[in-house]
Each structure stands twice: as structure tokens, then as C-alpha cells.
Amino acid sequence: MTGSAALSARNARRRPRLAAAVVEDLVTAIVTEVYAAGSALPPENVLCDMFEVSRTVIREATTALTEKGLVVSQQGRGTIVQDSVRWSLLDPMVLAALFQRDDGLVYLDNLIEIRTALEASMAAKAAERLTADDAAELTGQLEKLDALLGTPAAYVHEDVRFHDIIMRISGDRLSEAIINSIQGKALKNISYSGKLNVEHIRDTHAAHKQVYDAIMKRDGEGAARAMREHIQGSWKKRRPTSLK
Template sequence: MSSKFQRYTGGALSSHDQVARALGADIITGIYPPGSKIPPEAEILDRFGISRTVLREVLKTLTAKGLIVSKTRVGTKVLDQAHWNMFDSDVLSWKVASGFNADFQRDLTEIRLAIEPEAAALAAQRATPDQIALLRQRVEAMRDARESRIAFAEADLAFHQVIGRASGNMLMRSISGVIETALVASFTMASPVDEDAEHDKSVGLHARIVDAIEAGDCDAARSAMRNTIGHGRQRIDKAEKHKTG
């Protein structure tokens, strides 16, 4: 598994990251529901075999992500979901670990449709020749990834990250964690590489985005991005129906 997706598997993580991931997942899955207290320090230290220093850093991390709050004489309590930073890559990955339900899949698609088509439209105005060349390279990497879900997903992620940079908008670039999470859903549930026709269609849709950006056609870039995101959602819906059918 590439380092880009290690947070989703727990592989090659530090003690701090492993414990944060475990406690974060316990909170997000409801083992420690909002309003409840996380286990006392001694219990956590015994469970993970870590030092108090590592635990303090873990709690700081979870606090910064909006999952918990510590108060004197009250203890450390789990916050309501309204406080969770769902744009944080780690929080998203912990959500992935709890499972892709229909509501979460819908939320991912909706936020991508709200932002990425506009990023593509801006890229049509602002992309440099080097960025366009890089997008072409990413499309070719996707084309070559016929037998590896991971290789395809990595090329796909890199493509969308270049779009974010080419938009010239730093806030649009910041949603890369959302895109990464959506692509994890794609390659774990319904990767285009599983079927030749789906693979060719996905590559073609991404190529059309680049064509529109290179032509400076904002409307076409916007539409092509919508179609690409829609195609990914259709694959996931198809996989879900097949699984439950």
C-alpha cells in the first residue's frame, strides 16, 4: 500500500498515530458516544502500552480535530459530531474505517460536485502549460493501470490534486482529503480496473477534463468534471446493488 493511503490501513504508523487512529475510530463508530467520557488515563496506557507523553500528544491531536474536550474536574469528554472536523484527512480516514454507508457516500459526492467542477473551470483560466502536461501524464498513468486498483487510485488522486493546484485557489486545494476518501471508496468497492469498459470510460472522462482545460473552456471543464464524479458514484451504486441484490 502506498504511503498516500497508509492512513486507511494503519500500516507503517507511529505509536502516536496508531493510538490516535484507534481512539478516533472508537469515537466515530460510537463506542464512545458524544457526551461520554473516554477511558481513564491508566486504562489507555495499559491498552496501548504507551507513555504518558505519547498519550498527552494523542489527546492534543484529538482535541484539535474537534473530537474531544478536556475540562478540569470533569475529565475528557467526546464532543458532538457538529464539532468534528470532517475536512481533516485523519478524521475522514477514521470514518472510512467505520464503513461507507449511503449517507456518507452521498455527502462525499455532494461536496465534490459543489467544489471540483468550479476548480476545473478555474483551471481552464489559470492552468500553466506545465500543469496541463502533468495532467496528461496522470491520465496516461491511469490508462496504464489496468491491473492495479491502487495504482489507478493513486494516479486518479494525483490528477485531482493537480486540478486543485491549477485552480489557483488555495481553499480548493484543501479538500484533497475529501477527494482521497472518495477515491478510497472507489478502489475498495468498485474500481474501474475491474472492467475494461469501465476503465476506458473513466480514463476518457478524465482526458476530456484536460482537453477542456487546455482549450480554456470553463463550461466544458466544469461539465466534464461533473460527469467524471458522477461516473464514480454510479460505479459505487452499482457495486452496492450487486452486493445487496
């Protein structure tokens, strides 16, 4: 391979990563209202200088922003930021940026409302669909959680697995996909996860046992109620007063 061909190959490999980094920065800037709705993004040449990339990368990034509903190109005006009603709110980058806004707590509260409704329903379905193999798997996970009560960080990791098992047992793939898509980004936000402490973990474990007991009894209504109380109660304990 000649020197110029090798350079071209390296640039081709770098471009997607460069474009993704530019897109992420611009998504965050738009969603957090550094660029307000109705305003224009800086011209291509200015963005090239800002990010130290080529016009090709900026055009790829602009295309991605358009696909996410964040901007629209207007003749004579440039790339215009769209109103938030047009944003693709379930897009992973947009979601992550929403939780960084000054009013990000509103979106975290909304996430809890969505989780409560969907996971309560899935807990009820899990109770109705439970098989012997499912019961053994859920029991094993609860026992694993029981052994981790003194190590909050490890408990939180397995806590997610406990919920995943219940969602899988429910057979409700659409609700599971919605929760995983929105919660995956929220879990990286310290305001959502809260400060870890043993007292909170013990309360969480007690709530898990109530959900578990109802599912094992095949009590759909009780499982839904226990899951609802668990999610809402846990959020009430760890919810910050603000994101500042």
C-alpha cells in the first residue's frame, strides 16, 4: 500500500469516530439549549475550526442531527435548531443530553413514571407466566442479592439483573425494550442512581423480596403493587432536590 493510500485508509477509519464525537457535542449543545430553538448553528467553516475536522465530517454530523429531529436546513438561513417537540426523545444521545439539562430532574421523574407503569404490568405478567425454570432463576438471583447486602456497588449491578429476569419472564418485549433504552442512559447519571449506602440497599432488598414473594405465589395484582411501591419508594429515597 502506498503512503497516500495508507493515509486515506486511516482517515476513513477515523472519520466515523470523528463524526460521532462532533454529533454528540452538538446534540448536547442543542438539547441543553446552548443553541436555542429557532437559532442557526454556526456556519460549516466555523464548525470545522471549532472541532478541527473537515467539511465532510461536519456534513455527516449535520445529517445525523437532522435524522434525530434536532435541526433542519433552510435555504438562506443555514442549519436551524428545531423545537423540542420534533426531537427524537428516545434516541440514546438525545436522552443522555436531556438528563444534563437544568430541568433534567423533570425527565428523571418522567422516567420513573414510565418505569413504574411498565414494570408493574410486567411483574403481573411474570407472575402469571412463571415456570419452574423461571422460579429457579429468580430465586437464584434473589439469593445472590442477599449475599451482597454489605457491598452496595455490587448489589446495584445485580439489582438490574433481578429486574431484567422479571421483564424477560413477562414476555413483554416491547416494554422491556423501552425501559432498557431509556434507563441505560439514566443509570450513568449520578442524580438517578443516587449515593450508595447499606441502609438504602437493605430497604431495596426488602422491596425485592415482596416482589419476589408475590410472583412466586402467582399473585399478579400483588406483584404489580409490590413493584410499583418498590420503584416509587426507592426513587423517593434517592431523588435529589435539584441537579445542581
